[in-house]
Amino acid sequence: MSLPEIEVRENIKDSLREFFSSPAYAVVGVSRSRKKIGNTIFRAMKERGLRVHGVHLSRCEIEGERMLASVLDLDEAVHSVVTAVPPGVTSRVVEECAERGIGNIWMQPGSESDEAIRAATAHGIHVIYGECIILFLEPVRSFHAVHKWINRIAGVYPEW
16 A cells, blocks of 8 residues: 555554444445455354444345445444445545544455545544454454464554
């Protein structure tokens, strides 16, 4: 990522604590395909007992849940949003989060952009990027557990 490692990265432990203190969450970019990361994140969060809403433009039903069309449709309990969409869409999601007063965004790798990160920080939104959220959803399972272990050994997993 070309964005300098500013306070966003220096305060990742604080951002992680803030992100996971939300009473409810949203995943933007939940796919109908179980092989896509948005669907995987949505299922992983639900499996761990988190209250999570899915956002998909078509308001379809995925994984037995009715999707919302926009972050603007979320209830007031959602303070943390995960993006699993193209970077250009993430920029729009940042603006919607700012409008709704949502204070935390996790930009899944591949959904972040310099523009979106700068916009989020300009709005005072805690932003996490460069990390896969599944590595932080305990208990971490399957190959994600191996990835987490490798990151710990390499000293790049932020213990929080």
